[in-house]
């Protein structure tokens with residue numbers, strides 16, 4: 001059975017171009033605008049949507065994404081609400097993969113089985129859950145695989161060769177390489193090392209590898225896209241939402257600001273293999 | 275040896291105490307906490323390490339801490355004899371130093387060159403800054419902005435000891451937010467930095483390790499009490515924030531069912547007031563935060579609540595996983611103590627025994643005050659007096675109207 005994720009990677013490989021995974025916080029700055037932003041992403045050039053699940057205590061996120069989560073929660077967002085966004089999105093888009101990214105507790109409280117059934121039904125393709133390392137696979141990773149949802153693992157500069165097989169064992173869909181030790185939004189220190197690390201991961205797996213954390217501009221996209229099957233961009237998108245707000249409220253510029261930024265990143269990425 | 279039915283066997287190899295505990299951390303940190311576990315196992319059976327811990331406990335901390343019979347208070351309460359295990363007499367003024375010394379030696383063994391820690395009341399921050407001064411390591415202490423204000427004397431102590439104190443303004447600016455920020459620093463500086471967690475919570479192996487370092491409290495107490503009274507106490511009581519002084523006090527007694535065990539949680543304005551207390555076991559339910567599954571204060575969507583307590587050291591929406599396990603198994607009775615009850619206990623202790631307790635410890639004392647009159651005069655309760663109240667005199671003074 002091929003999945004939406006398999007299909008976008010296969011198509012990109014065919015076209016010899018890296019993918020763009022665009023991260024937004026689900027329901028930021030408010031539920032309606034958040035939905036409009038999500039709906040606009042494929043047209044703007046996003047190949048995969050990473051939809052952030054807001055959480056009160058995002059321990060691995062920098063300030064921008066922390067604030068995005070707080071705006072979404074203040075606007076009344078819930079886990080069920082984010083699943084509703086996916087359902088709504090799927091009414092018009094059957095092909096763009098949607099990967100939920102967040103922390104475990106809201107899912108645990110919702111109930112793992114109920115969550116997986118609802119997510120599958122809504123059209124969710126994958127999960128990236130920051131605080132579930134391989135050691136906790138029994139919690140959600142294994143049940144997700146059974147439910148037909150990819151569990152995408154983060155690998156980091158601290159994941160050495162000895163550990164990689166453990167981390168990759170139950171990973172599916174793709175592998176997400178975190179370009180640095182740090183929270184989202186920090187700065188990549190060594191770009192050359194990123195390319196080497198991607199090669200190191202590829203020696204252990206057939207899965208596509210995308211690189212994220214610290215990619216901020218079209219030039220970054222062009223450079224990082226050279227090293228990997230795709231790139232993930234989040235902080236600058238959430239920042240673009242923040243900058244478009246007036247008194248914390250969405251304006252008629254909010255959706256456009258995200259659309260323009262994503263289009264710019266996608267254009268940069270096109271240069272990666274030119 | 276503890277038998278198969280012992281309550282002292284946890285955690286298992288996955289760091290679980292029954293359902294609770296575990297290693298819910300980002301991949302960046304995983305290799306490090308596996309290293310830490312290996313290093314801890316090696317240190318535990320290394321006589322040189324053990325000898326160093328023992329030597330520091332004796333000559334730096336001042337152990338054993340005395341077991342004191344609080345005679346006036348006992349007579350006043352008119353029931354059980356009340357005893358204090360005087361952890362407040364330790365160097366730096368609380369039980370926190372027991373854990374810091376054990377961990378700083380581990381950090382040294384691991385070749386780490388920088389220490390970070392979170393603190394609520396500032397007692398753990400002071401103890402960390404102290405061992406960092408002694409062992410010549412730079413340290414950064416994360417402290418909620420609200421706590422920086424209400425525990426100013428400890429902030430000054432940390433700074434004088436050479437620590438950098440970073441106020442955290444996120445959320446309510448209390449212990450939970452400080453811990454988030456410490457974790458963010460740790461993922462960023464994982465190669466150089468050791469995270470010296472201050473309570474028996476967080477990812478495995480911290481809950482086990484911190485418990486082991488604090489278990490000296492209960493071991494000494496058991497021996498001292500037997501020497502004085504020729505038996506075991508009828509009850510032991512401790513306050514529970516993350517639960518390090520409590521698990522340290524309780525652990526030696528878990529397999530003595532004749533000893534009743536009570537943990538005093540922060541009842542704040544009252545357990546019925548949403549977000550008005552920090553009693554995670556009486557008022558919360560199991561969830562996952564800060565590396566472990568445990569009882570948490572949270573809403574129906576799994577978002578963590580800030581909670582409230584007059585005591586900065588208890589103002590935390592979670593609790594160490596071993597307490598969650600002991601709560602479910604009913605071996606330990608956890609009770610909420612309100613701000614008001616703690617303040618009353620604080621004053622009573624000060625006036626009757628000439629001992630100014632930390633507001634945290636005053637929560638434990640409030641439970642003793644409720645319990646003693648229900649017991650007979652040949653029975654005994656031992657309270658872990660986890661810290662001294664010097665840090666609290668200003669905020670209590672404000673509550674009592676002694677300051678404008």
Ligand SMILES: Cc1ncc(COP(=O)(O)O)c(C=O)c1O
Pocket residue numbers: 368369394395396397398472473474513514515516517518519520586587588632634635660661662
């Ligand atoms: C004196 C004292 N007692 C108790 C606590 C609570 O911590 P724990 O529950 O880990 O003992 C603190 C924390 O700051 C403290 O300073």
